[in-house]
Amino acid sequence: MADPIHQFEIKNIVTLGHIGGQEIAFTNSALYMLIAVGVIALLMLGATASRSLVPGRLQSIAELSYEFVADTLRSSAGNEGMKFFPLVFTLFMFILTVNMIGLIPGTFTVTSHIIVTAMLALLVFFTVIFYGIYKNGFKFLKLFVPSGIPIYILPLIVFIEVLSFLSRPISHSVRLFANMLAGHITLKVFAGFVTMLGGMGFLGWLGATLPLGLTVGLTALEFLVAFLQAYVFTILTCIYLNDALHPGH
Amino acid sequence: MTGGARKNDGSGKPSPEEAALSARLRSLGARLGSTQRNRPVDENVAARQGSDPSAIARGFRLSTELVAGVLVGAAIGWLLDRWLGISPWGLIVFLLLGFAAGVLNVMRAAGVSGQTKG
Numbered sequence: 083m084a085d086p087i088h089q090f091e092i093k094n095i096v097t098l099g100h101i102g103g104q105e106i107a108f109t110n111s112a113l114y115m116l117i118a119v120g121v122i123a124l125l126m127l128g129a130t131a132s133r134s135l136v137p138g139r140l141q142s143i144a145e146l147s148y149e150f151v152a153d154t155l156r157s158s159a160g161n162e163g164m165k166f167f168p169l170v171f172t173l174f175m176f177i178l179t180v181n182m183i184g185l186i187p188g189t190f191t192v193t194s195h196i197i198v199t200a201m202l203a204l205l206v207f208f209t210v211i212f213y214g215i216y217k218n219g220f221k222f223l224k225l226f227v228p229s230g231i232p233i234y235i236l237p238l239i240v241f242i243e244v245l246s247f248l249s250r251p252i253s254h255s256v257r258l259f260a261n262m263l264a265g266h267i268t269l270k271v272f273a274g275f276v277t278m279l280g281g282m283g284f285l286g287w288l289g290a291t292l293p294l295g296l297t298v299g300l301t302a303l304e305f306l307v308a309f310l311q312a313y314v315f316t317i318l319t320c321i322y323l324n325d326a327l328h329p330g331h
Numbered sequence: 332m333t334g335g336a337r338k339n340d341g342s343g344k345p346s347p348e349e350a351a352l353s354a355r356l357r358s359l360g361a362r363l364g365s366t367q368r369n370r371p372v373d374e375n376v377a378a379r380q381g382s383d384p385s386a387i388a389r390g391f392r393l394s395t396e397l398v399a400g401v402l403v404g405a406a407i408g409w410l411l412d413r414w415l416g417i418s419p420w421g422l423i424v425f426l427l428l429g430f431a432a433g434v435l436n437v438m439r440a441a442g443v444s445g446q447t448k449g
Contacts, residue, residue, distance in 0.1 A: 135356075238428075245404055245425075245432035246439075253399035253436065257392060310388050 086270035090194055090263070111198070114190045118179040147175065151316065158320040159327055166323050169209065173202060174316040181262065181308035185301070193311075194262040196255060203255035206319045214326035225329040254318055261311045265304045272297045396436035404429010 094107035129144035137145055151171045155163050177193060184191025192198050214222040226243040227236070275293035279286040408425030412418040 241428050242431045242435055245407070245429050246400060246435050248407075249396075249399035249403040249429075249432060249436060252402060253392075253395040256399065257395045260395070261391065307388075314388055314392065 086267045086274065089190070089266060089270060092195075110190050111192050111195065114180065114183060114192050118176060118183055118192070121183070122175050122179050154317055155320050158317060159324040162327050163320065163323055170316060170319055170323070173206070173319060174312055177202070177258065177315055178309060178312035181312055184262065184266070185304055185308060191262055191266055193258055194266055196259040199255040199259040200251065202315070203251040206254065206322055207251040210322050210326040214329060217326065218329055222329045225325055250322060254315070258311050258315050261307055265300075265307050269297060269300050269304060272300060393437050393440055396440050397433040400433025400436050401426065401429045404432060
């Protein structure tokens with residue numbers, strides 16, 4: 083039976099050099115990121131090449147995704163949040179495309195590695211901190227001091243709020259990573275059952291229909307998860323950016 | 332719609348249909364602009380956070396929120412223990428604080444807590 087973890091293996095394609103004894107290589111992960119960026123760029127450039135009043139198919143995709151992300155951002159961070167639209171739209175399109183490409187059999191899923199999702203989450207985390215301090219100055223710290231709390235438990239609450247704030251990038255990144263990893267492993271395991279049972283004669287063939295059906299169903303579910311996790315990542319980004327714009331409760 | 336009158340038909344002057352169409356286009360643009368300006372901004376983040384589209388995603392989100400809080404608390408406690416040599420007090424205190432932070436995260440994510448805006 084094929085090893086279900088094998089699909090997540092990082093392979094070097096071209097070694098670019100060494101920095102401090104650490105090999106810097108162009109890996110299959112980097113390749114698929116580049117492919118995703120290329121697909122998005124082609125889609126967006128192709129969609130906006132002929133800007134007609136009545137949109138064609140490609141233009142509809144681009145307009146729908148723009149509207150979708152813009153509405154999400156506006157509803158959770160207000161109109162001020164629209165200055166972060168490029169960041170949020172890039173994150174959404176990148177994660178969505180990478181997830182979708184990963185669903186094609188034989189491809190590599192970039193978001194199934196926690197280092198990738200962690201860097202995306204940390205990008206949002208540091209954007210919130212730096213922009214929050216830049217825009218609100220000292221008042222940004224009001225984020226950690228909820229109003230209407232009695233003074234004698236305030237220190238405790240502040241500690242808890244700080245911990246809650248620090249835990250954000252973890253839950254933000256682990257959610258996307260774990261969903262993609264678990265989904266792909268489940269798919270692989272069920273698909274593996276099909277070949278295992280298929281090698282056991284007629285009864286095995288009959289038995290193999292069950293995992294085959296499950297694999298088909300799971301594939302559909304994985305498409306939903308791929309979209310949903312991109313959406314969840316985006317909406318959490320918006321909610322966190324809202325904190326940078328309007329700290330204090 | 333009058334069939335395909337969107338393009339100028341070569342002559343420099345726009346045809347009457349064309350003029351009517353562009354007038355309609357302008358009024359449509361103005362109407363769109365005013366609706367976009369008056370678009371209600373949903374300030375209630377709690378309602379939005381509570382309305383994740385699927386139950387699996389929501390359940391998963393809540394569990395990761397709790398685990399993340401506990402993990403961060405444990406990590407900070409462990410580091411403090413190592414740096415200050417106060418083992419095991421840092422771990423004990425920060426694990427509990429982290430658990431509280433995790434519960435707070437879950438309440439916020441579920442939209443139970445009143446202070447979801449922060």
